[in-house]
Amino acid sequence: MPRVRRKLLTKVKISGVTLTNEDEIKAGVLLESRDWKPSVRGLQFEVLGEERSKRSLNSTFLVPIPKRGGAVDLKDFRLISLVGGLYKLLAKVLTNRLKMVVGEMVSENQHPFIQCRQILDAVLIVSEVVDSRLKSNIPGFLLKMDIEKAYDHVD
Incomplete structure (x- = not known):
């Protein structure tokens, strides 16, 4: 039996334009103004060591969670990041x-x-x-x- 995707983001409105294609949505989110989301500018992070962590350790899944029912505009979503088990440890x-x-x-x-x-x-x-x-x-x-x-x- 094939897996059915029940919770699927089919369209999103960015800067007044409704995007439906997956590539358009991705490009629109990346190009969206950063005024509406928290920024880490000004914060200073020191490197814990000289070694670089593996990419898989540092990767997260960003999941848009609607703030209210029927959310269409990008500002109606809250992003949460799902991190891997090794990172949590x-x-x-x-x-x-x-x-x-x-x-x-x-x-x-x-x-x-x-x-x-x-x-x-x-x-x-x-x-x-x-x-x-x-x-x-x-x-x-x-x-x-x-x-x-x-x-x-x-x-």
Whole structure:
């Protein structure tokens, strides 16, 4: 029994033009303006060693996932990358090695994303400081800042 492709991207609209041919879609995606997707410009990556990894280790499959039903325009899709098992194993090894030194690199005042620390702890500390200041009747200044970067939260 032949395999049936159930989830198939048959057409996509790029810059107002509907493309249906596989080669046209590929060329259109590659030529599309990069304003609508995240960029890694400005980030610096250091090479881990002199050796180059094999191409198969570094390869991923990009899969378009529709953001909503009936998606046709390229901007209506979210790209996810499916990476190979060896890459996942390497990432897990590096994660476990970083866990050993992250405590030395991250300040005690930084609470989220560190094991045994919770963001709620920071809120409780601030609450105690405010209560202490109010009870002591010492004039002071309190400033709350919400500094947000492009990738430090999930929508």
